[in-house]
Amino acid sequence: MAKRTRTAVEIAARKQKPRGIGRPTHKGSIGREVLIEKTAQLLRTLPPEKLSLTAAAQAANVHLTLLKYYFHDRTRLLTEVARHLTVTLGKKVEDAEDDRPPPPERLRIRIDAMVDFYFENPFYHRLMVEIMAETEDPLATELINVWMSRTLDIYRSIMDSGVEQGSLRPLDVSFTYLAMMGLCEQFHYSLRLFGDRNTERADAAKRYKAFLYDFVFNGIGARSGSAAPLEPVQHERREK
16 A cells, blocks of 8 residues: 555656746746845845855745846846835835925935835945946946936935025035935944844834934034034145
8 A cells, every 4th residue: 555655656746847947937936026025135134245146046945047047147136136125215205205395304204214224224235335346237337327316316406495495505415415325324233332122113213313303404513603614624644
């Protein structure tokens, strides 16, 4: 009886077709978007420079050939993940400013979105830096150029409107974006440095956002209305 059962199992196994290397067609197969999302989840804890196609395949519980079929190489996978994350952040901001609020409020919305986004995706900018190094990949270059140009165009529009309305100062747009981006990104590290087990993330995020609002719109130095803006300190080089 046992021999007959083994034979039936062996016959059934022989009838199963081996899994193809190309694009899966059977129902319930894992598609391109799912692989991008799985890799994005992996990059929440794994720095992008340590990511390999093998690691991404293991995280998604798929064969390596499936990753190679959809993305060809590691650079293309990282580029698609970066595109996915960038669109996600942009959509969140877009949904929050449906009614076209005034310029300061638009900056507040971006602070809110970026603090939360960078906490969930702490290696986002390391991912972008990794892609920037791949100058020979046209899709990677296109993503970086589009990302920076669209982002700066939006911030330029906000700043120009704010200056025109008298609610914002005429500051360098590129440096304003870089400064806000860096400040929002640091919330992830601030919890590690200054947080404790009794600190709730939501409460800490609320307090950190409130601090950033005050810091960005009021600054750190006490100045009278007639005080001149501070100039950068010029350090003299000493002859050795």
